[in-house]
Amino acid sequence: MMRNKLASLSKYQKIQYLTLIPLISICIPSFNIDVQAQQSSSTNNTFNGTANVKSDRINLAIENLVVDRSVTNLVEIKGDVKNNSTLDVHEVKVSAEYYDKTGTLLEKIEHFITSPSFILKPNAQVSFDSLEVIGFHRLGDYNIVASGETIK
Numbered sequence: 001m002m003r004n005k006l007a008s009l010s011k012y013q014k015i016q017y018l019t020l021i022p023l024i025s026i027c028i029p030s031f032n033i034d035v036q037a038q039q040s041s042s043t044n045n046t047f048n049g050t051a052n053v054k055s056d057r058i059n060l061a062i063e064n065l066v067v068d069r070s071v072t073n074l075v076e077i078k079g080d081v082k083n084n085s086t087l088d089v090h091e092v093k094v095s096a097e098y099y100d101k102t103g104t105l106l107e108k109i110e111h112f113i114t115s116p117s118f119i120l121k122p123n124a125q126v127s128f129d130s131l132e133v134i135g136f137h138r139l140g141d142y143n144i145v146a147s148g149e150t151i152k
Contacts, residue, residue: 057085058083058085058087058089058147058148058149058150059083059084059085060081060082060083060084060085060089060092060146060147060148061081061082061084061146062079062080062081062082062094062144062145062146063079063080063081063082063125064078064079064080065077065078065079065144066078066079067139067142067144068136069136070131070136073135073136073137074131074132074133074134074135074136075098075131075132075134075135075136075139076129076130076131076132077094077096077128077129077130077132077144078127078128078129078130079094079127079128079144080125080126080127080128081094081113081120081125081126081127081128081146082123082124082125083120083121083122083123083124083125083148084122084123085122086122087122087150087151088119088120088121088122088150088151089119089120089148089149089150089151090114090116090117090118090119090120090148090149090151091112091114091116091148091149092112092113092114092118092120092126092146092147092148093110093111093112093113093146093147093148094110094111094113094128094130094144094145094146095108095109095110095144095145095146095147096108096109096110096111096132096142096143096144096145097142097143097144098132098134098139098141098142099139099140099141099142099143100138100139100140101138101140102140103140103141106134106138106139107132107134109132111128111130113126113128113130113146114126119151120148
């Protein structure tokens with residue numbers, strides 16, 4: 001069914017659709033899909049073949065998340081990122097989107113929470129604590145996710 005859905009999409013819809021799949025797999029650990037992707041040439045923008053995209057998924061979960069008001073009335077986020085995958089991960093970062101009470105995007109922020117040489121082993125976790133320069137009184141909603149790179 002998924003392959004039929006992909007076949008019916010235009011080139012640009014496929015790109016949008018395929019960029020959502022890794023995000024969904026981070027948010028929903030049980031989401032797993034084999035995707036048929038098309039490769040494009042960087043010189044002429046034409047399709048030159050197909051390749052099966054199959055990779056081990058990075059599954060990072062944010063646990064013990066606390067979004068609170070700091071003593072200076074800014075937004076403070078704290079939590080732990082746990083590596084629920086079977087792979088070593090580095091370059092771990094937390095990405096956050098903050099919205100006001102009407103749903104308008106206030107800020108998109110990314111913070112690397114580990115040093116470049118730090119390796120997050122399977123089942124290990126790392127804590128983070130970040131102060132955002134956003135007035136807490138403006139905060140209505142937020143979306144916070146963790147990501148990282150596998151070691152090759």
